[in-house]
Amino acid sequence: MIRKGGNGELALIDRIRGRAASSKSSALRLGIGDDCALLRLKADEEFAVTTDLSIAGRHFKMEWHPPRAVGHRTLARGLSDLAAMGARPVAAFLSLGLPRELTVCHGRNPSWVDGFLDGFLALADQYRTPLAGGDLAESPVALADVVLVGAVPLGRAMLRSGARPGDLLCVTGALGGAAAGLELLRKTAGSRRSDRSHSDGDVRLAPHLWPLPRIVQGLRLRQNLGATAAIDLSDGLSTDLNHLCQESGVSAEVDAQSLPIHTGASLEQALHGGEDYELLFTVRPDAVLPRRIAGVRVSQIGRITKKHRSRSRVVLLEGSGRRSLTSEGWQHFS
Numbered sequence: 001m002i003r004k005g006g007n008g009e010l011a012l013i014d015r016i017r018g019r020a021a022s023s024k025s026s027a028l029r030l031g032i033g034d035d036c037a038l039l040r041l042k043a044d045e046e047f048a049v050t051t052d053l054s055i056a057g058r059h060f061k062m063e064w065h066p067p068r069a070v071g072h073r074t075l076a077r078g079l080s081d082l083a084a085m086g087a088r089p090v091a092a093f094l095s096l097g098l099p100r101e102l103t104v105c106h107g108r109n110p111s112w113v114d115g116f117l118d119g120f121l122a123l124a125d126q127y128r129t130p131l132a133g134g135d136l137a138e139s140p141v142a143l144a145d146v147v148l149v150g151a152v153p154l155g156r157a158m159l160r161s162g163a164r165p166g167d168l169l170c171v172t173g174a175l176g177g178a179a180a181g182l183e184l185l186r187k188t189a190g191s192r193r194s195d196r197s198h199s200d201g202d203v204r205l206a207p208h209l210w211p212l213p214r215i216v217q218g219l220r221l222r223q224n225l226g227a228t229a230a231i232d233l234s235d236g237l238s239t240d241l242n243h244l245c246q247e248s249g250v251s252a253e254v255d256a257q258s259l260p261i262h263t264g265a266s267l268e269q270a271l272h273g274g275e276d277y278e279l280l281f282t283v284r285p286d287a288v289l290p291r292r293i294a295g296v297r298v299s300q301i302g303r304i305t306k307k308h309r310s311r312s313r314v315v316l317l318e319g320s321g322r323r324s325l326t327s328e329g330w331q332h333f334s
Ligand SMILES: [Mg+2]
Pocket: 080, 081, 084, 231, 232, 234
């Protein structure tokens, strides 16, 4: 049971505090337990802060997504925003709204929220991002609100607004895998409802259920490659590239042939499927692009061009033809 001041809430907070205590960092001076967390930056750094809300039925489905994957994805979304700025993670804050039944263990089976925390804290550990605070409340639907605090050298964050005509347009990893995984989840959910052990281990679902934020790649893009602009691909290439072009006041051309399409995904999923959490970035034309950064492939997919009739536009070059690539970001479950 979660009620302000109730024993159930305190017990759950104790459980979370106990589990969060293992992840320490030099930037976190004081974590869960006092009125505020205390964070310390290095000299000449500034904070990068992002917040992200996940709601059952909108960003995940109780019947489709294993609780561990919901926890993992909640943190991954926030970390991916830090990656896009070239920031290093400092701490995470998590607020949960939960129906009472999701906090109750059934016999030997852990509760839904314990599964959620397994996924959240495993990724937090992997990315050395301590859980430094949060809040709990009873709610008619499950929701998770995460705040990520990162640090970046003063004035050095990668912004969406830095792309210039002539820059190379590049992307990390492969695209469309998350959309292909979601499509598979949608197709199979009806036939084997809540067979979680099965869906958990299917590699075709991995890009959707277990995305890995490109933190190390973001740091290297900023430090070593001098990336001029960056954004993480949360809403899909067509949508996020249009955001980048708008903010930079430029246009872009994408070569369909150069797109790194994920195994099992279609061109349309690579163009419009969201939640891949790869980094879309630009570099000066004389930059020497590595083939991989920390094991993740890097591809040039096009170039930045001037505004067309004082408007930003994105064009897809396909064979000898060209078509306008408008925002068609993945609409979760609508
Ligand atoms: Mg983002």
